[in-house]
Amino acid sequence: MNLEKVVFAFFILLALTLNFGFFLGDIDVPDHHSVYELFAAIVVSLIATVLKFGDRTHLGALLLATSLVADLQLIMAAVVWAFAEHIIGTGTTPAVMAIIVSLSGGALLANITSVLLLIAETMTVRS
Amino acid sequence: MQNIAFLLLRRLRSPLIVLICVYAISMLGFVLIPGMDDEGQPWKMDFFHAFYFVSFMGSTIGFGEIPYPFTDGQRMWATVTIYSSVVAWLYAIGSMLAIVQDPAFRTLHRQNGFRRSISRLSSPFYLICGYGETSSLLIRALSEAGIRSVVIESNQERLNTLELEDYPIPVPGLCADVSLPEILILGGIQHKNCVGCVALTDQDPINLKVALSSKLLNPSLKVIARAETEDAELNIASFGTDEIINPFATFAGRLALALHSPSMFVLFEWMTGVPHEPLCKPLYPPHGTWILCGYGRFGKAVHERLKAEGVSATIIEEKPEMTAAPQGTVVGRGTEASTLQEAGIEQAVGIVAGTDDDSNNLSIVMTARELNPNLFMVARKNSRANAAIFQAAQANLTMQRGSVIAHKIFAVITTPLLAEFLRLAIQQNNAWAETLIKRVSAIADDEAPQIWTVNINDEDAPAFNNAITNGSQPCIKELYIHPRYRDQSLPIFPLLLKRKNSETLLPDDDTLLEPDDQLLLCGQHDIRSQMGWVLNNDEVFHYIHTGEECAQGWLWQKFIDKKPCTKPARKTV
Numbered sequence: 001m002n003l004e005k006v007v008f009a010f011f012i013l014l015a016l017t018l019n020f021g022f023f024l025g026d027i028d029v030p031d032h033h034s035v036y037e038l039f040a041a042i043v044v045s046l047i048a049t050v051l052k053f054g055d056r057t058h059l060g061a062l063l064l065a066t067s068l069v070a071d072l073q074l075i076m077a078a079v080v081w082a083f084a085e086h087i088i089g090t091g092t093t094p095a096v097m098a099i100i101v102s103l104s105g106g107a108l109l110a111n112i113t114s115v116l117l118l119i120a121e122t123m124t125v126r127s
Numbered sequence: 128m129q130n131i132a133f134l135l136l137r138r139l140r141s142p143l144i145v146l147i148c149v150y151a152i153s154m155l156g157f158v159l160i161p162g163m164d165d166e167g168q169p170w171k172m173d174f175f176h177a178f179y180f181v182s183f184m185g186s187t188i189g190f191g192e193i194p195y196p197f198t199d200g201q202r203m204w205a206t207v208t209i210y211s212s213v214v215a216w217l218y219a220i221g222s223m224l225a226i227v228q229d230p231a232f233r234t235l236h237r238q239n240g241f242r243r244s245i246s247r248l249s250s251p252f253y254l255i256c257g258y259g260e261t262s263s264l265l266i267r268a269l270s271e272a273g274i275r276s277v278v279i280e281s282n283q284e285r286l287n288t289l290e291l292e293d294y295p296i297p298v299p300g301l302c303a304d305v306s307l308p309e310i311l312i313l314g315g316i317q318h319k320n321c322v323g324c325v326a327l328t329d330q331d332p333i334n335l336k337v338a339l340s341s342k343l344l345n346p347s348l349k350v351i352a353r354a355e356t357e358d359a360e361l362n363i364a365s366f367g368t369d370e371i372i373n374p375f376a377t378f379a380g381r382l383a384l385a386l387h388s389p390s391m392f393v394l395f396e397w398m399t400g401v402p403h404e405p406l407c408k409p410l411y412p413p414h415g416t417w418i419l420c421g422y423g424r425f426g427k428a429v430h431e432r433l434k435a436e437g438v439s440a441t442i443i444e445e446k447p448e449m450t451a452a453p454q455g456t457v458v459g460r461g462t463e464a465s466t467l468q469e470a471g472i473e474q475a476v477g478i479v480a481g482t483d484d485d486s487n488n489l490s491i492v493m494t495a496r497e498l499n500p501n502l503f504m505v506a507r508k509n510s511r512a513n514a515a516i517f518q519a520a521q522a523n524l525t526m527q528r529g530s531v532i533a534h535k536i537f538a539v540i541t542t543p544l545l546a547e548f549l550r551l552a553i554q555q556n557n558a559w560a561e562t563l564i565k566r567v568s569a570i571a572d573d574e575a576p577q578i579w580t581v582n583i584n585d586e587d588a589p590a591f592n593n594a595i596t597n598g599s600q601p602c603i604k605e606l607y608i609h610p611r612y613r614d615q616s617l618p619i620f621p622l623l624l625k626r627k628n629s630e631t632l633l634p635d636d637d638t639l640l641e642p643d644d645q646l647l648l649c650g651q652h653d654i655r656s657q658m659g660w661v662l663n664n665d666e667v668f669h670y671i672h673t674g675e676e677c678a679q680g681w682l683w684q685k686f687i688d689k690k691p692c693t694k695p696a697r698k699t700v
Contacts, residue, residue, distance in 0.1 A: 036158075039174055043151040050144050054137025082175040 011048040012118055015070065016111040018044055023108050027101045028094035035081070038104065042074045045107070048114075059121055066114040073107035131235055138226045142219035149215040153181045153208035160200045170195065185212035237301065238313060244299040245277060245315040252277055253540065254314050254321055256305040256337050257328030258285050260511050260529030261353075261374075261536075263292060265325070268401035268537040270296040279305045279314045281328075306336045308344065316344050323349035323369075325536060331359035338368045351536055355424070370539050370546075377535060378528045379428030382479070382505065384553075385524060386412050387436045390560035394552065397567055398545060399534040400575025402652065409564060410524060412503045415476035418443060420461035420491050422452045425507065425528070426481050441470045462490040467498055477503035480522075485513045492522050544580045544647045548623040551632050563633070570618035570651055577652045578622070581606065581662070583644040590661060590668035595642055601672055603646065604636040608671045610660035617657055619650035 018041040025032025049067040077100045084096040157177040164170040252275035278300040289300045303310045326337035338352040351370040354360040385392040422444040443461040459466030480491035506522040607619035624634035625645040660667045
């Protein structure tokens with residue numbers, strides 16, 4: 001067992017689970033989606049991205065790309081949220097919430113791909 | 128470039144993670160700790176403001192407490208986060224600076240710069256492995272002739288001198304182990320403009336590896352390698368290396384040539400001269416017993432040549448056992464009068480100061496002159512840096528190995544036919560060389576003559592080629608008739624005519640040219656462009672060949688009633 005592999009897989013999975021947790025619930029109901037969960041999802045996703053840095057294999061590049069997509073989607077969601085809350089001042093109306101949650105849904109897809117790739121890589125390595 | 132980005136990212140992993148974690152924890156703290164707004168109502172900071180506050184706090188500290196003055200709890204947390212974020216930032220910036228200073232990173236950076244400059248080369252270039260005296264002379268000669276070169280050298284200090292050297296054309300250089308094929312590829316061995324590879328390191332195994340790799344990686348390349356031992360020479364020759372140069376044998380051979388057939392020596396020096404080099408004067412070394420100081424690799428080669436020429440020589444050597452000097456060797460350095468007297472300096476006609484130490488060589492020359500002022504003195508110069516003192520010492524002949532080798536390689540690279548000429552010339556006698564020298568000095572000013580090849584084909588000499596296909600029979604002389612005054616000749620003459628399988632040394636002026644003839648010409652420097660007229664221009668050729676100027680335009684032809692030149696079909700590209 002390799003501690004580095006554990007940490008790596010841990011963060012990638014955690015990014016997926018937190019993302020899923022935020023996504024879960026009715027799409028336009030603000031009560032179903034916690035801002036803390038979005039925050040945690042962004043932080044963990046960023047850490048997962050950094051962990052993927054510097055791998056020059058083809059699979060490594062693919063993993064990094066999925067993470068970057070997830071980061072982008074989640075940060076967009078956070079920006080939309082901050083925009084609605086503070087700059088326009090409308091607050092989290094159902095319409096705004098739907099945008100935020102659908103953005104995080106996109107990130108969820110990227111995170112799922114990332115985990116699938118990780119599993120595929122593990123399957124090919126027999127040790 | 129990709130490599131650098133990856134290295135940077137990989138090394139920055141932990142500082143970045145620390146930074147993200149510190150930011151996350153700080154923000155979370157501000158969001159959770161209760162605050163108070165300006166009306167005294169409980170208020171909680173949201174993520175937006177927390178991110179804003181943490182962002183500027185880490186870098187500037189001092190924007191004030193926003194949007195409302197902090198409560199004590201918030202202030203305490205702010206204190207904690209100020210320290211942690213400053214430390215995290217210092218760590219991240221420090222790591223980044225450390226990476227930039229890292230030798231591995233800098234090597235990578237240099238390699239990338241080198242790769243870029245190689246890929247940008249748009250004219251033919253030579254890859255030169257190993258940078259020393261010989262290489263620097265060679266590179267200078269090549270750049271004077273407008274040929275680019277690229278250097279790979281394993282010693283950074285030597286490479287530094289490359290950067291200080293002021294070549295007319297910039298020469299990219301890289302410090303790397305040239306025996307690795309990937310370094311050769313980096314140096315452009317597979318580049319479409321790479322025309323040759325010159326292996327000039329001072330280690331035979333490395334030269335062997337370079338020659339072998341170059342031949343395998345790019346079979347069309349011209350490969351020239353240096354080999355010190357006969358064994359290595361045979362080994363390198365076995366896989367089709369174009370030219371192998373043994374520095375000691377070549378140098379000793381040239382020296383022996385200077386001693387037994389001085390005119391031939393002068394001819395060789397002139398023919399292999401680099402652009403703008405002043406002509407050396409002919410020498411007349413006396414016949415008799417010579418003294419040879421130093422019996423190292425160079426001394427041995429000289430001795431062998433002298434023996435073959437039937438010249439007797441007394442050897443002076445400091446360590447005769449180590450160098451396996453023959454019987455009758457005088458033990459000593461040769462710098463003292465007693466050793467020289469023991470070797471019979473009074474009766475000798477000449478002395479060769481051939482040790483590998485410049486100070487000793489100079490000392491030998493000075494001491495020997497005091498003992499016998501009539502001696503013919505040959506000094507071996509090891510380092511080009513000592514040129515000034517060698518000039519002041521006024522030996523009859525000063526030879527430097529690097530320069531002999533560099534000149535030879537330069538000749539091989541620029542005019543392959545010249546090597547063939549020299550091979551044929553060496554079989555002639557000294558008197559032959561003397562007449563030739565007179566011819567050369569009649570046309571050359573004080574500069575080394577230019578030697579170049581003309582191929583009678585559509586590319587090199589279209590006017591001649593057209594004329595021959597149309598049935599006229601131009602002779603060699605017409606190549607260097609003055610393009611405007613038919614009764615005058617340009618200062619050019621032919622050295623060698625190569626036709627299919629036959630080679631003619633100094634062909635006659637009236638020899639008729641045939642298609643695909645190769646001619647080696649010798650002429651004044653920069654006169655070559657004048658010859659371009661008759662080679663390329665049908666009208667000029669017609670004037671030179673027949674003596675009549677033909678009408679070029681249609682109107683003029685009608686008006687004057689002159690016949691047009693026989694105009695062959697123009698070259699179609």
